[in-house]
Amino acid sequence: MATIKKIFSDLHNESIDGVAYKNLHLKKQILTYFANTSDATITELSRELNFSAPKIAELLTELQKDGLVKDYGKAEDSGVGRRPNRYGLKPNSIFFVGVDVKKFHINIGLLDLKNTLVKYQEKVAFTLNNTPKSLDALCAIIQGFLKGLPARKDQIAGVGINLSGRINYKTGYSYSFFNFSEEPLSKIMEDKLGIPIYLENDSRAMAYGEFCNGAVGPEKDVLYINMDYGIGMGVMINGQLYYGKSGFAGEFGHIHAFNNEIICHCGKKGCLETEASGQALVRLFSERLCAGATSIVTKITRKTQDFLLDDIIAAANHDDVLAIECIAVIGEKMGEGIATLINLFNPDLVILGGSLSATGAYIRLPVKSAIFKYSLSLVSNETHLKMAELGEKAGVMGACLLVRSRLFAFE
Amino acid sequence: MATIKKIFSDLHNESIDGVAYKNLHLKKQILTYFANTSDATITELSRELNFSAPKIAELLTELQKDGLVKDYGKAEDSGVGRRPNRYGLKPNSIFFVGVDVKKFHINIGLLDLKNTLVKYQEKVAFTLNNTPKSLDALCAIIQGFLKGLPARKDQIAGVGINLSGRINYKTGYSYSFFNFSEEPLSKIMEDKLGIPIYLENDSRAMAYGEFCNGAVGPEKDVLYINMDYGIGMGVMINGQLYYGKSGFAGEFGHIHAFNNEIICHCGKKGCLETEASGQALVRLFSERLCAGATSIVTKITRKTQDFLLDDIIAAANHDDVLAIECIAVIGEKMGEGIATLINLFNPDLVILGGSLSATGAYIRLPVKSAIFKYSLSLVSNETHLKMAELGEKAGVMGACLLVRSRLFAFE
DNA sequence: ATTATTTTTTAAATATATTAATAAATTAAA
DNA sequence: TTTAATTTATTAATATATTTAAAAAATAAT
Incomplete structure (x- = not known):
């Protein structure tokens, strides 16, 4: 089984072109389909993505070798005919950490590929101030959470962090909190924690949680x-x-x-x-x-x-x-x-x-x-x-799912 | 050269699948690229659309046979190397009619594939009322305009009509004007004029004109x-x-x-x-x-x-x-x-x-x-x-370009 | 239980697209 | 003017995907 780093670099290898590029693109389409919709059969994917069944089958076996996809066995009885196999994301291959930073506390959690919060801590004591000290405290909490996880560090794709105020997720700059440095905040935290950091505006992350896994x-x-x-x-x-x-x-x-x-x-x-x-x-x-x-x-x-x-x-x-x-x-x-x-x-x-x-x-x-x-x-x-349906968990769910969306994203 | 009806049905043939579907998709991508960007070389299209040069060349010759695309000859000197041929939309193959219905007048025009207003009438006398009589007057004006065109009727892809108020372009219903019938307005006008009708909100059409051909x-x-x-x-x-x-x-x-x-x-x-x-x-x-x-x-x-x-x-x-x-x-x-x-x-x-x-x-x-x-x-x-840069023409331009976008659209 | 029916899956054959190689066109340098 | 360098266009060869056909799996009917 490939490590998360290998998969990551494969999925984001920009020097790839021609056939390899198209295969990679199709792989991501399959992963995204699993993520957004649910498990699927070869035939469903073939229809949906406009590729032949043998091609889909080929890529599914590759994705299974990568450890990202699992064969969930025969589907339920759907009347007549041979029952197809259902394929979907393999829950224990990759994990995502989400940190929801509120005014007076933090929620933090670990999500697997099946949208299960494997570990979740609510209302961890913390006070959000625009000071280096407050930032250090935040990093310490995340550091602590990362230590006691039921997952290897190389299985964690990244940490999504929600902050209130103006955030530019592309550049990693925060303009309302922790904006006392020249470098983008995401870079600073990556250096401290040694893991990819994805910043997001808190409301947008909560929204994303509800979009993917809540009221939508x-x-x-x-x-x-x-x-x-x-x-x-x-x-x-x-x-x-x-x-x-x-x-x-x-x-x-x-x-x-x-x-x-x-x-x-x-x-x-x-x-x-x-x-x-x-x-x-x-x-x-x-x-x-x-x-x-x-x-x-x-x-x-x-x-x-x-x-x-x-x-x-x-x-x-x-x-x-x-x-x-x-x-x-x-x-x-x-x-x-x-x-x-x-x-x-x-x-x-x-x-x-x-x-x-x-x-x-x-x-x-x-x-x-x-x-x-x-x-x-x-x-x-x-x-x-x-x-809303997710309540207090919306922020953490959204933060995790946004890391996932970046892993599967194309470009 | 294929007629517009043939091209239309080819471009929107939904029963097509497999390879034919993919080729059709790629054709539309090429046409859309020409429409949105400008002329291009085989190499540019190859890079942009991620298909090999021979494949692009093949489809370009097909599009040339269809009469939609033209070889504009060698490009300007770009330093060293063989100068590539530039391909683009052929202006006189297909036309679009746009009707901008204002409160106290109408602007109406005919656009070719190179975004040139071949014919344009500004401030045609008309008063917009929510009555069948007003609708008849509108149809009569369009009818008259359609007669004296420098294009065969089978070359006209459709008529785009801008109305103020709430319009549902998908269903063809207008809710603020001419809403006195059970049938969608677009259907009624199609029956009267014998040509595909596309309704749009006036501001949105003007916006589209500026987007495609104006300040954007x-x-x-x-x-x-x-x-x-x-x-x-x-x-x-x-x-x-x-x-x-x-x-x-x-x-x-x-x-x-x-x-x-x-x-x-x-x-x-x-x-x-x-x-x-x-x-x-x-x-x-x-x-x-x-x-x-x-x-x-x-x-x-x-x-x-x-x-x-x-x-x-x-x-x-x-x-x-x-x-x-x-x-x-x-x-x-x-x-x-x-x-x-x-x-x-x-x-x-x-x-x-x-x-x-x-x-x-x-x-x-x-x-x-x-x-x-x-x-x-x-x-x-x-x-x-x-x-804005298009002034009074924005509405007509937008209406025409929206018909074009529907011709080239996928699905 | 056997056969027919339906659907998925695999395999082989065919069709197709890409890659690599070659030819053509153009400019700059020798 | 010729040659080298560079880029594009075309072709031939290779790789790849799709189509078709066949096999396998599952169910319903006889």
């Missing part, structure tokens, strides 16, 4: 809204993540939506994020409490101020009226923004994700009614609104 | 803003027009942007179009005149009310202060909307088009300054802002 079915044009302290978005167009020119597409939180005087951390005034985000919810909730409103959150947390977003979400899910009211206010404003997105993107599906999505219908209903109110009905009639 | 160079993510009485947008993502689920993507004019009481013709309040469009400009200009402001427009047109948008544009281009001031007001609001687009799409290029773009810097500068004010600088720094 056959839909091709999908928007994923990450509702957390800030507001982020991941855009899928024609079945692929959309980046824009420099990887900054989807800055939904910083569109100008209000004529208020609240200064956003991006430096501008009136961003959607100033009134429709988790941080706006915390502010609104505190204001209402100060103004004399009552809530069970004070009982649960024994605090009278400095509530966390999670405290309010928990209160709402315990039927706390104040929390529910405040979420409705935020949701209405969020929905107005989403109405704009629907007019512009005419998506098949909009997914509400991020920590605020844990409030379920409390956020969904005001969003839905605002969409009706503010978008063209002909357009929004075509759009489904769903809640 | 190598950029892949581009937004085209159609500033007319209404506001429209065409979106190019990854080098291709973006439609969204039902072809309604890009409804920029109807995003909710103001808390005003002006009812938009879409039925909602506060649309961007109510304050940042040509119709808003006309309203603003009239109000300022009524309030006592002076303008040369009253002298030129000898009217004291009922100004057309073109009157105000002409006045501005004659340095009329009131017109320039009003355009700046509209431009500032338009720019605020475009800032939102930039945050969401992170485009390479934004093109200002439509009749208002004829005011040049008068509209460009306020738009530009609003973009600086309202979008994330990291994102907007990456975006260029250009004026």
Whole structure:
């Protein structure tokens, strides 16, 4: 069995041309088909990829020799005729590490080729600051995770890392965090950890998780809204993540939506994020409490101020009226923004994700009614609104799957 | 030489498979390369499409037999070595008709395979109403144009028609105009005119014209803003027009942007179009005149009310202060909307088009300054802002080129 | 249980594309 | 002017993929 390094260099060998190039291309098409769809028979692949059965069979045996593909045996009875063999990715050949860096904690996990989180650690203590010390702490956590894995290091294709703010995944530069060096952040971390690093914007990675393994079915044009302290978005167009020119597409939180005087951390005034985000919810909730409103959150947390977003979400899910009211206010404003997105993107599906999505219908209903109110009905009639399915795991899943997509990618 | 019908059915024969399918695919790739890029040599095509030179040569001779491709002879001196032959589309083999339906007139033209408007009629008298009579008038004009063409009818691949409002190009339904029948509009017109009809949203068609033959160079993510009485947008993502689920993507004019009481013709309040469009400009200009402001427009047109948008544009281009001031007001609001687009799409290029773009810097500068004010600088720094280059011809060009793209399209 | 039917898989034959080699065209240098 | 160098175009030879046919595997019907 070839090592991951060998497979990697084979798959990305750019000096290859002619027949070898075409075979390599077809191999990647097969792998991508397995990854995006599922196991398949020779005949299915032949039809789908427009190559003859013998050719597909030849490449499948090569991929099996490489250790990437497995023969899963005879398919289920499908009526009459000989039952075909099903082929698919071999789970234990390659693994991917995903690191979801949140404001106050880290989630980290190891994914195999069958989309199983082999190992997963949630809410590892960490505080995100834009300092070298914070970066060192992050590296140390990843280092520790890499040590205790049920996989050889040469089986790990890379580490995907989600950060909030502006990220250019192609260059590896981060512009909002850990941007105190001349070199791209991905390079710095690769040097420290000795393993390929792939940076991505947090919302886009979460979106990718939902796209591949969550709420998205056959839909091709999908928007994923990450509702957390800030507001982020991941855009899928024609079945692929959309980046824009420099990887900054989807800055939904910083569109100008209000004529208020609240200064956003991006430096501008009136961003959607100033009134429709988790941080706006915390502010609104505190204001209402100060103004004399009552809530069970004070009982649960024994605090009278400095509530966390999670405290309010928990209160709402315990039927706390104040929390529910405040979420409705935020949701209405969020929905107005989403109405704009629907007019512009005419998506098949909009997914509400991020920590605020844990409030379920409390956020969904005001969003839905605002969409009706503010978008063209002909357009929004075509759009489904769903809640995210992966919850807290979305980020880690997405980060891992993005590493996979880079391994299988062509060019 | 094969007839257009033969070529058409060859190019879209779906029963073909195996080798014939692959050859057909490669033929279309070659044609698309010629269409999108320019003429090319065998070696260039071989490199670009990853096929061997003999294979490319074989298909090129076939395409020459079909009458679609022409040998343009030896290339310019490129230093040392044998000079290659350049091949490209043959201009007089196939033609496309484009019809740009405006509110108060029609532009109609005939395009050859070298992007030359062989015949072009501008501002043909017509008034767009949502009535069968208006539709009949439109068909009559097209019928008349088809009669006097310097091309046989069997050489015309189809007629592309631009309409404002919501269009689903796949089904051929129009939802804003001529929507009084059960059957799709494209079907109705095909039956009347006896030639394939392709409907498209007017702004998207204009955008496509600029993409293929106007202000767009190598950029892949581009937004085209159609500033007319209404506001429209065409979106190019990854080098291709973006439609969204039902072809309604890009409804920029109807995003909710103001808390005003002006009812938009879409039925909602506060649309961007109510304050940042040509119709808003006309309203603003009239109000300022009524309030006592002076303008040369009253002298030129000898009217004291009922100004057309073109009157105000002409006045501005004659340095009329009131017109320039009003355009700046509209431009500032338009720019605020475009800032939102930039945050969401992170485009390479934004093109200002439509009749208002004829005011040049008068509209460009306020738009530009609003973009600086309202979008994330990291994102907007990456975006260029250009004026459209095709002017009034954009719609006809786009309509023709869209027919072409459907002829060459695969699937 | 045997035979017919259907489908996948393998194998052989055919068709096809690529590679390598040659010829042709062009420029620069001898 | 001739020769060498360079690149393209064409051809012939080789490698490759596809097609066709045959075999194998599975099920249903007789």
